[in-house]
Amino acid sequence: MSLLETSLERPTIYIDPKKCMGCRSCEIACAVEHSMSKTLFGAIFEKPTPKPRLKVVVADFFNVPLRCQHCEDAPCIKVCPTGAIKKSEEGFVILNANKCIGCLMCVMACPFGHPKYEPEYKVVLKCDSCIERVREGREPACVEACPTKALKFGTLEEILDEIRKERAEELISSLKVPGIVYMEPVIEEKKKEEKVSPVDVYTAYLEVKWY
Amino acid sequence: MAEYIKFKVPAKQVSETKGVADLIEKAEEEGVKTAWHRFLEQQPQCGFGLLGICCRNCNMGPCRIDPFGAGPTKGVCGADADTIVARNILRMIAAGAAAHSDHARDIVHVFKGAATGEFKGYKLTDIEKLKGLAQALGIYVEGKTESEIALEVAHILEWEFGKPDDEPLKLLMATAPKKRIKVWERLGVMPRAIDREICECMHRTHMGVDADPASLLLHGVRTSLADGWSGSMMATYLSDILFGTPKPIKTIANLGVLKEDYVNIIVHGHNPILSMKIAEVAQSEEMQKLAKKYGAKGVNVAGMCCTGNEVLMRLGIPPAGNFLMQELAIITGAVEAMVVDYQCLMPSLIDVAGCYHTKIITTEPKAHIPGAVHIEFKPERADEIAKEIVKIAIENFQNRPKDRVYIPKHKSEVVAGFSVEAILGALGGTLEPLINALKEGTIKGIVGVVGCNNPKVKHNHSHVTLTKELIKRDILVVGTGCWGIAAAMDGLLTPEAAKMAGDGLRAVCETLGIPPCLHMGSCVDCSRILIVLGALAEALGVDIPDLPVAGSAPEWMSEKAVSIGTYFVASGVFTHLGVVPPVLGSQKVTKLLTDDIEDLIGGKFYVEPDPVKAAETIYNAIIEKRKKLKWPV
Structure with missing residues (x-):
């Protein structure tokens, strides 16, 4: 790719x-x-x-x-102390769970409240x-x-x-009235439910x- | 650890009834969830369900229709939104009719046992009503003993459920006005047997059977008629014969009826058969003594929901609250036992009771709740079982967490128990005074307000506001079910409440000494409202749709309410719904129910969540009918 x-x-x-x-x-x-x-x-x-x-x-x-809005200039990437969050070549913001230490910095930095800490996983999921x-x-x-x-x-x-x-x-x-805007008159009036x-x-x- | 209570409930805003806010706050402090908390957790609620366009009737599905038109417009089988919505609503009617009618079946069983003498704990109390019913059913009563008459009545009524012929239901023929019967015959919706119509609902909504919304809805009309004019009617008649026809009775309502130093037992559910026994046994000398032995001053029984209404009307047992207050009663920490039968029991009662000492006692073989104490009720051992239950409650008094007890002080006076016979009694034996008042316009009309509680709207707010707005406009309000308790807790069921009524209604109420709103019973007793409507129509020589009357279910939630609403409409009543039913996904079904159906049977649905606007529209509808009758407006 x-x-x-x-x-x-x-x-x-x-x-x-x-x-x-x-x-x-x-x-x-x-x-x-x-x-x-x-x-x-x-x-x-x-x-x-x-x-x-x-x-x-x-x-x-x-x-x-x-x-996740997959921000261009993503705050979560900036604050991640272990470099667990990276941008993929498509521009997606991806979290590597192996590197995540569950410090919740990304959770606090995200303007959309997106990343979520899951106690069952002991890491952040995004x-x-x-x-x-x-x-x-x-x-x-x-x-x-x-x-x-x-x-x-x-x-x-x-x-x-x-x-x-x-x-x-x-x-x-609002202009879709037969004979006013269209060159050809609209024969069948669209049934609008x-x-x-x-x-x-x-x-x-x-x-x-x-x- | 995630928080158990995820969302705080704005306690002061959720209810119109005093005491509710305190207990919701208490619940939050003690880490107990209520229906309001769970309602917030459920947000957002699925739009497909809200619009009724989700079908799970076969396993090719589940299917859903995209209301915006970008996605699928038909299910796998080809059913469109109209078919799916109509099928879903028909299944709701079937469930509602089944609930009411199965309740009636249990009462017929006890009635028959009382007639044969098999069930020693029960006897036939209102013989006059029994004879009246027998004559209406075409039974010759001269020279027969009470038990002979009762057995014949029981035989006919038992056959109402599953008779195999195509003859219309006997009880419907005996009680419904002739003009209505003609309308139903013309439409081909005369119900034949209660179970058969419910069974046919399930058949029609099975994969690949009825796909025409109009035909589906007409069968809904037929099923609801079987419920209203036979199933529910039977439950009301036989309860009256067994336990006595209600007469106006004075008591108090709201959570303040729970007593701090007493053993508090709450009877909750719908069937009066066991709860009447519990109320009797609890008041006995023996039980009061036993309670004293355990350190209480005595035993106090309070009602909840429609069982509450049944014992309120007949014994004056004070109701502690309505549907949404069942958990709150336990949260007071002062309830030793909640004895339940069936319908409208939140399974959450167990979770809540687990935080206090309350024992939840289920008694019906068809209503078990995991975690509850189950003591199966058998009518032949009624007294014994009632004693056993009351004893459990009394023995539980010592476990009460005294430091966590908080009972709101609020309570208000109530005059309840206006059966049709009681209304006639208040009017001096005939309907004439009421008809004259209607004709002159001192009373503009009558509205039957019924139904549940629903956390989608402010608790009891719609009930109370609608009622006040109506009586202000000189409209007499009659009602049943959780409305009755809501009105009671707001003080509307007292003769003094006539002050809130318009001049005309006020004068009538003050002369007769009655409240401007009449409590007619539990939700199965909506049949009493039908009887009043039928009697008024026959006395005036008109049909029910001509009368200046309307119905309303401002806070409905149960499938039973759908059935009640449908038989009101089928009986020719303009019926208001305060909570939007799951039909808006189909333009066609919505139009059928709120418009087209009026030409067929004279009644129709009207949906408006705002009670003030609803009252205005209901008033206008009544005025229209008065104009047609050429009565002064």
């Missing part, structure tokens, strides 16, 4: 909290991927217990699957962006498991392209919630 040249070609994950249903499938898939057996039914009997590297956090009415899978040309486990595509994987350029396209469509959606999302359910409790 050659060293990637520009950071725009760096593989990354895009999180869309609007689409997250809070089902935590990503958490399960992550734990399974980082288990020894790599199967659900095997993983649940393993010791130490396989642990997820990411966590779905509730903020207001949104669920945010928080994972997201490796499923580097082995990515090198095989597959998506990370959490992305593959997400049923609503709230997590997207690709190079920065690909993801930005997709977002630009979505935003552009949103922008012109009102979608309900968990956010709607959560917001319904806005005035009576205590939590």
